[in-house]
Amino acid sequence: MSMDKYQEGNMEVFELNTKVISGVDCLEYFNQYKNQGIFIVCDKFLAENQSVTRILKEIDDSNKVVLFTDVVPDPPLEEVAAGMKRLMASSCDVIVAFGGGSAIDAAKAILFFTARQTGKVFEFIAIPTTSGTGSDATAATVITDLQAKVKHLFADPMMLPAVALLNPDFTRSVPKPIVANTGIDVLTHALEAYVAQGRDNFSDCFAEKSVQIITQSLLITYNDPDNTYHREQMQVASTMAGMAFNKAGLGINHGIAHNLGGMFHIPHGLANAILLPHVVTFNSRDEGCLNRYALLAKVTGIAPFTDTARVAVDKLIAYIRDIMEKMEMPTSLIAWGMDRNEFEAGKRQLAENALVDTCTQTTPLMPTADEVLEILNNISQ
Ligand SMILES: NC(=O)c1ccc[n+]([C@@H]2O[C@H](COP(=O)([O-])OP(=O)(O)OC[C@H]3O[C@@H](n4cnc5c(N)ncnc54)[C@H](O)[C@@H]3O)[C@@H](O)[C@H]2O)c1
Numbered sequence: 024m025s026m027d028k029y030q031e032g033n034m035e036v037f038e039l040n041t042k043v044i045s046g047v048d049c050l051e052y053f054n055q056y057k058n059q060g061i062f063i064v065c066d067k068f069l070a071e072n073q074s075v076t077r078i079l080k081e082i083d084d085s086n087k088v089v090l091f092t093d094v095v096p097d098p099p100l101e102e103v104a105a106g107m108k109r110l111m112a113s114s115c116d117v118i119v120a121f122g123g124g125s126a127i128d129a130a131k132a133i134l135f136f137t138a139r140q141t142g143k144v145f146e147f148i149a150i151p152t153t154s155g156t157g158s159d160a161t162a163a164t165v166i167t168d169l170q171a172k173v174k175h176l177f178a179d180p181m182m183l184p185a186v187a188l189l190n191p192d193f194t195r196s197v198p199k200p201i202v203a204n205t206g207i208d209v210l211t212h213a214l215e216a217y218v219a220q221g222r223d224n225f226s227d228c229f230a231e232k233s234v235q236i237i238t239q240s241l242l243i244t245y246n247d248p249d250n251t252y253h254r255e256q257m258q259v260a261s262t263m264a265g266m267a268f269n270k271a272g273l274g275i276n277h278g279i280a281h282n283l284g285g286m287f288h289i290p291h292g293l294a295n296a297i298l299l300p301h302v303v304t305f306n307s308r309d310e311g312c313l314n315r316y317a318l319l320a321k322v323t324g325i326a327p328f329t330d331t332a333r334v335a336v337d338k339l340i341a342y343i344r345d346i347m348e349k350m351e352m353p354t355s356l357i358a359w360g361m362d363r364n365e366f367e368a369g370k371r372q373l374a375e376n377a378l379v380d381t382c383t384q385t386t387p388l389m390p391t392a393d394e395v396l397e398i399l400n401n402i403s404q
């Protein structure tokens with residue numbers, strides 16, 4: 024693999040165009056808006072538990088605010104179409120995405136297709152309420168085609184939020200299983216970005232720091248939801264991992280996870296988690312990958328610098344399994360509750376779809392369909 028080699032004639036661009044404002048007072052950012060139309064795409068849960076009123080309180084009365092609260096997990100095309108209709112009828116110029124990855128991704132797709140249809144330019148602000156997807160710092164969105172049972176990831180600079188507001192108060196209510204799923208989603212982003220074909224030293228920085236924070240803050244956040252400091256740290260880790268993979272790309276872990284999500288509606292972070300030890304093992308067949316995982320394990324304190332690469336990677340895999348166990352996560356699709364017959368009937372198609380997923384195109388060691396099937400068989404036991 025070419026990741027350790029110098030490539031002549033290559034040109035690397037690393038851009039950071041999202042202003043990140045963090046802390047419990049970050050919503051004051053909205054004070055500056057006067058006489059504007061503000062379209063808020065919001066998670067249903069956050070609309071119902073009144074969290075959205077925290078934002079509304081900061082918005083001056085001279086503005087017109089339109090709420091779109093029909094977001095469901097893994098947003099489908101139909102939801103995007105409904106959101107576009109509302110946005111076009113509203114004449115708003117500012118779009119605020121408020122919620123987990125599903126709300127942010129829905130807002131992105133609504134923005135993208137409306138802009139393409141109308142030529143309008145929107146100002147885009149993201150307020151994540153899970154520490155997982157990093158969607159507040161990426162140009163990517165994931166939308167589900169319910170008929171075809173597949174999730175599509177696509178990216179465009181237009182969908183990169185201009186501002187990300189990280190308020191740890193908003194992640195206080197995240198239930199434990201979702202803390203676990205989204206936390207491992209962050210870890211998967213960082214690990215995949217660290218070996219992906221588009222990686223460079225800048226993306227490595229964000230991936231390394233993100234994993235280091237995870238080792239210190241994820242379990243504390245899981246066990247003690249009142250610990251604001253560590254919740255704040257996990258928000259930062261999530262955004263940093265997003266910055267890493269926005270440059271580096273992801274890999275086969277996400278390629279398969281998107282299709283498991285499309286077919287079985289398994290939560291995104293959980294699909295990644297079940298796959299992660301198996302994908303690290305598969306990628307480590309490549310020596311370049313093995314060395315990079317080992318480096319990551321060492322710089323983040325998961326393994327000592329004196330370990331051989333193989334031993335360090337074994338410790339990385341053991342670390343993933345250990346935190347999954349401590350967060351009471353299922354480690355196979357069957358343990359999660361997948362229907363065995365449905366899986367057997369769909370697995371070949373799933374493997375083929377995973378290979379053409381956008382994320383798979385930057386994977387470091389391209390598997391064959393049979394090798395994807397082998398991974399699928401291993402995670403279904
Ligand atoms: N755009 C990207 O770069 C990117 C990257 C990874 C994943 N994704 C996508 O993001 C989606 C997953 O996002 P997610 O993991 O954040 O989950 P999610 O947004 O689907 O939310 C999961 C559940 O948690 C609830 N929730 C959200 N915030 C909460 C809070 N503060 N308190 C209580 N409940 C809360 C939601 O209502 C929902 O029921 C998937 O569709 C995945 O494919 C996108």
Ligand SMILES: [Fe+2]
Pocket residue numbers: 156208211212277291295
């Ligand atoms: Fe993800």
